[in-house]
Each structure stands twice: as C-alpha cells, then as structure tokens.
Amino acid sequence: MLQNRYRVTSIIRINRGFGNVYEVEDRGKTKILKVLNQIHGKDRRAIQLFRQEVKVLSHFDHPGIPKCDSYFQYELNEGERLHCIVMEKIDGCNLEEWVEKNQPISAEQGLEWLEKITSILKVVHEQKYLHRDIKPHNIMRKDNGQFVLIDFGAAIRINLFYKTYAITIYSAMLLLGKGDETDGYTAPEQNRHYCTPQTDIFALGKSFVFLLTGKFPRDKAMYNEKTEKINWRKYAxxxxxxxxxxxxxxxxxxxxxxxxxxxEILNDIGRIKKIVELI
Structure with a gap:
C-alpha cells in the first residue's frame, strides 16, 4: 500500500525503458502506477524528465489525453527513494497490439481514425506542446472507440528558449553530419534534437503507414535505405x-x-469526406 491509498495489484511492464509500470487499486478504481527505474533514481535529469509528464498532463482536460492523479516519492527500507506517478488507466489496447490481433485497418477506418487522432494532436499543439513520441504503441483505442494519446514523458513546451537551443544544436549536428538514423516513426530532424509541430505530423503519418499496411515503416519490403523513400501504397x-x-x-x-x-490535415480529410458524400 503506497501513500495509504494505492494498492499494487499487478505488473504491466518491468525492467524495460525509463520506468516500471504497475496496476494499482485506488478506493475501488483501477489506475496506473509508473515508477522511475531505480538505476535513474539519483539522476537529476532523469527525475526532471520523469516528473515532466505530470506537469504536461496537468495542462489538459480532454478525453483523448490521460488524466494524471499525483506524483510522490516512496522511501524504501534502505533509504532509497522511488519516484512515482499515478494516472488514469485506459481500458483498451494500443494500436500496435490492435493490428497484431486483428488486421491492417481499411481505408474507411483509416480516414476516420486519422481525423480523430489528428484532432487530439491539435489540442496538444494548441497548448504549445510537442509530443515527440507518436507511434502506434503510444495511441490507445478504448473499448468504446475513443482514442487516447499516451506517454507524454518526452513532451516539451515550445518557447523561445527551446527554439534557440534546438536551432543551435540542429545546426551543429548538420555540420557534423549526425542524426540521420531513425526508428521509422521518428522524423529525421528529431534525431538532431530539433522538433516542430511538423515533427509530430511526420510520426503520425508513419504510424498510419503501419496501421494501413501492417508493416513497420522500415520494413525491407517497403523501405529503401538509399533513397529514404517508403513504397507503402501497394500494401494498403x-x-x-x-x-x-x-x-x-x-x-x-x-x-x-x-x-x-x-x-491543414483536418481540412484535407474534410474535403475527401465531402467528395465521398457526393458520390
């Protein structure tokens, strides 16, 4: 029992990535507990980034963005402190799991899903935040069909300081020729530590390549490393x-x-929908 309130009931993910994830019970409600991995427990920068998710989520009140309960520290018997975040549990599965369990989505589904998820991203950008980690794994589809954008641990607020810092680093890395490699979803400029709303849009587009084809963006059947082009249309x-x-x-x-x-994306979707209605 943590904070005389949260009872840990099961493990969701452990020893993977930045933090461990558990399911907890809070006065009859099921919630999610994220605990910063102990190897980062004394790293000030890691703690700052971990707590940042709480700060970011506090700016939103939207069904497509998780609600955050609290941040607290829990002291172990040895005196070591655990950094903990409790947040809303999203009932459903992420879109990577959804495709694996079902099949690639249809064009009709794709247009509907893109409109709904883009509308959530619009809310994020309107609050001057960049998500910076959009991929199917970080988009949940609830049992009622509502989409939720999760994992705001890498999110950052766009301000003058960030713009100045990012442009400086980006220019230096361009001169050094570094930062071209991506995981398939991440925009090339993000690996040079420069992000804009277009960076999230790139990741969203690559996510839909996966959703429509069932193939990861860097799948050898589609992706040409020399030209950096992705021939995905024939698989959708x-x-x-x-x-x-x-x-x-x-x-x-x-x-x-x-x-x-x-x-601009929503405008183009609207135009397509009007054409379909006229047919």
Missing part, C-alpha cells in the same frame, strides 16, 4: 489517391514540404 488496400496523398505529405523527409499544422 483500397486507399484512394487523395487519402494516400495526405499520408505522403505528412511523411515528407523535408519538414518544409509537410503540413504546417494539424488543421
């Missing part, structure tokens, strides 16, 4: 040119060629 069933063009524009290698903001 029934996707119209208009819809495919939205994805293509979102995943442009050059940020300047991508959508400027989420509203």
């Amino acid at each position: 069933k029934g996707v119209s040119d208009e819809f495919a063009n939205i994805i293509e524009k979102a995943i442009e290698h050059d940020p300047k060629k991508r959508y400027n903001n989420t509203q």
